[in-house]
Amino acid sequence: MTGRPLRYRASQFAVELTVAVAIAIVLFPFVFILATSLKPPHQVAEPGVWWFEASFANWAAVLLHSDVPANILNSLIVSLATVAIALLVGCPAAYSFSRFKAGGPARFTILSASMMPPVILILPLFLVFYHLGLLDTLAGVVVAHLTLVMPVVTWFLIGFFDDVPRELEEQAMIDGCTQFQAFVRVILPTVRPGLAGAGVFGFVLSWNDLFYALILTGGESRTLPVAIAGFWTFRGIDMGKMAVAILLAVVPVLIVSFFIQKHLIRGLGGGAIKS
Amino acid sequence: MSGARLKTLHKSFGHQEILKGIDLTIEPGSFTVLLGPSGCGKSTTLRILAGLETQTSGEVWIGHRDVSALEPRERDVAMVFQNYALYPNMTIARNMGFGLKARKTPAAEIRTRVTEAARMLGITELLGRYPRQLSGGQQQRVAIGRAIVRQPNLFLFDEPLSNLDAKLRVEMRTELLRLHRDLAATTIYVTHDQEEAMTMADRIVVMNAGQIEQIGRPDEIYFAPVSLMVAGFVGSPAMNLIDGRISTGAVETAIGRLEAKADAPAGCGIVLGIRPDDLFFPDSLEAVDQALVLDCHVEFIELLGARGIVTLRNGDTRLRGVFEERYLGRFAEGEQVRLALSRHRLHVFDRSSGRRLALAHAAPA
Numbered sequence A: 001m002t003g004r005p006l007r008y009r010a011s012q013f014a015v016e017l018t019v020a021v022a023i024a025i026v027l028f029p030f031v032f033i034l035a036t037s038l039k040p041p042h043q044v045a046e047p048g049v050w051w052f053e054a055s056f057a058n059w060a061a062v063l064l065h066s067d068v069p070a071n072i073l074n075s076l077i078v079s080l081a082t083v084a085i086a087l088l089v090g091c092p093a094a095y096s097f098s099r100f101k102a103g104g105p106a107r108f109t110i111l112s113a114s115m116m117p118p119v120i121l122i123l124p125l126f127l128v129f130y131h132l133g134l135l136d137t138l139a140g141v142v143v144a145h146l147t148l149v150m151p152v153v154t155w156f157l158i159g160f161f162d163d164v165p166r167e168l169e170e171q172a173m174i175d176g177c178t179q180f181q182a183f184v185r186v187i188l189p190t191v192r193p194g195l196a197g198a199g200v201f202g203f204v205l206s207w208n209d210l211f212y213a214l215i216l217t218g219g220e221s222r223t224l225p226v227a228i229a230g231f232w233t234f235r236g237i238d239m240g241k242m243a244v245a246i247l248l249a250v251v252p253v254l255i256v257s258f259f260i261q262k263h264l265i266r267g268l269g270g271g272a273i274k275s
Numbered sequence B: 001m002s003g004a005r006l007k008t009l010h011k012s013f014g015h016q017e018i019l020k021g022i023d024l025t026i027e028p029g030s031f032t033v034l035l036g037p038s039g040c041g042k043s044t045t046l047r048i049l050a051g052l053e054t055q056t057s058g059e060v061w062i063g064h065r066d067v068s069a070l071e072p073r074e075r076d077v078a079m080v081f082q083n084y085a086l087y088p089n090m091t092i093a094r095n096m097g098f099g100l101k102a103r104k105t106p107a108a109e110i111r112t113r114v115t116e117a118a119r120m121l122g123i124t125e126l127l128g129r130y131p132r133q134l135s136g137g138q139q140q141r142v143a144i145g146r147a148i149v150r151q152p153n154l155f156l157f158d159e160p161l162s163n164l165d166a167k168l169r170v171e172m173r174t175e176l177l178r179l180h181r182d183l184a185a186t187t188i189y190v191t192h193d194q195e196e197a198m199t200m201a202d203r204i205v206v207m208n209a210g211q212i213e214q215i216g217r218p219d220e221i222y223f224a225p226v227s228l229m230v231a232g233f234v235g236s237p238a239m240n241l242i243d244g245r246i247s248t249g250a251v252e253t254a255i256g257r258l259e260a261k262a263d264a265p266a267g268c269g270i271v272l273g274i275r276p277d278d279l280f281f282p283d284s285l286e287a288v289d290q291a292l293v294l295d296c297h298v299e300f301i302e303l304l305g306a307r308g309i310v311t312l313r314n315g316d317t318r319l320r321g322v323f324e325e326r327y328l329g330r331f332a333e334g335e336q337v338r339l340a341l342s343r344h345r346l347h348v349f350d351r352s353s354g355r356r357l358a359l360a361h362a363a364p365a
């Protein structure tokens, strides 16, 4: 027996241990919240308790006897609409920035709206929406989210368009396309990974937003994060129901990320990897 | 099959004038090569022909149409780029058929033409694959196939072979020439590789700094370069260039006095050009043809298979000569050797303008 395989196995074990610890740290909050959501009402407020009789009382209460399903629907509508508009506008914008050097050095300023603390934007938005009658509407939330999501999506996509060789669209134009056809038929399919990445990124930003939604919506149009915050009332925190709602909020993000994780990773790299 | 014409074409990028008046007529069915050093405006010229850049002034004609203001898609040209520019999201078959589809050709005809082009290029078995699954050489064939399928008025190539390895490059050269012969398609081909230009072209257009320096058949370009720039750029190893000046009835140079009259005033500075192929042994050159006899010191010999490059020194002047194998035995490094120049193979250029000067040899004594 040489020492090498043993040492190899030892280092292998060390790697696995590190990964296991990392996963445990990441997963702990989820496990904790899952446990909380299943605790019977009288034990919910005791975080130290790990042994209890699982109860679906919280789940039933949230899913069947609360506004949370409606809030989820609101959140979905807001996030999907935000992402759709952001992509629809951000994509041609990013293409122009990349291809025609539109805006020149000013292209860095497109991020300014999303760099600003939301507090600065919220007051003007609130006043404008008040006059337009957009307060407590989903459309209002979408507009507010666009100030954040659109610049990020656009910025995200510029890198992808930068990576598309210019000859590709020139070839398409020689082959008989107009510039617009070349964009739609050749360039867009080429940056599909970027579109997917930008889409998920934008979706998560909008889906998780509490600040704008909390201030701009009140009744009917409450989104899920607002509803979650709503479990924190002056009568105390309804931990069990809150835990259920939190899980419901996280699950879609996880599912979407799982299916496009490959694209997401490439996207976060700013399209650095050429195909 | 149509020809093309460029009329006093100018192009500036910002304040920089890149093309300074290009006049060029391309005969239908010809293979024209644009040759020149990097940055001289070859690609820009080609891209203006394709409609990818707009000329600052001047006209572009393809066939009998003034296409100066037309979009690329309206010009009916096909182009092969140096990086091939295959559509990454389409199979090879769809890549090749894309141009026809964009022009609303019936699907059945697209299929026939793609199949036929693929057969000509030997890429039939690749049709179902994606570009990323192909080697560079295969991608290159697909790019050419995509151009052929279109049956365009003009084929434009911008350094299509420069990304291939040396062996493949020579193979593809032959293949492109074969295709050109079979299709008799008007072709304009940009390269900075003079060997490619020499072997492929019917006509070479030598460009320099945004201007056309010389237009001619490959042999004209090689044997009668009109300027110092063409002389120095074409030919490998490069032409030997030796400074000199005109005196009455003769040309004085560092390697000796030529009894010949150049059409320039006495005192005018000149450059004498001698191709490495044009150094001879006196016994292989008729006495009447001998313009000058040179005693040279052999510095070193580089063997290149059937030929060799010999570096020689005459006084302070270094000369390079190319000799066939059967002559190489006569050289020994460090020894003296006697060589001669042929009066038919001398090039004299005005040093200040770079223009070629005609040379009239004195009657042999």
Ligand SMILES: Nc1ncnc2c1ncn2[C@@H]1O[C@H](COP(=O)(O)OP(=O)(O)OP(=O)(O)O)[C@@H](O)[C@H]1O
Pocket: B013, B018, B036, B037, B038, B039, B040, B041, B042, B043, B044, B045, B191, B192
């Ligand atoms: N879009 C552009 N903007 C500004 N300058 C440009 C542009 N395109 C080309 N140029 C300049 O024009 C000059 C000629 O470029 P061109 O590409 O035609 O050269 P080329 O002869 O094809 O050279 P190479 O052999 O290196 O390809 C270069 O100096 C280049 O920097």
Ligand SMILES: [Mg+2]
Pocket: B042, B043, B044, B158
């Ligand atoms: Mg070029």
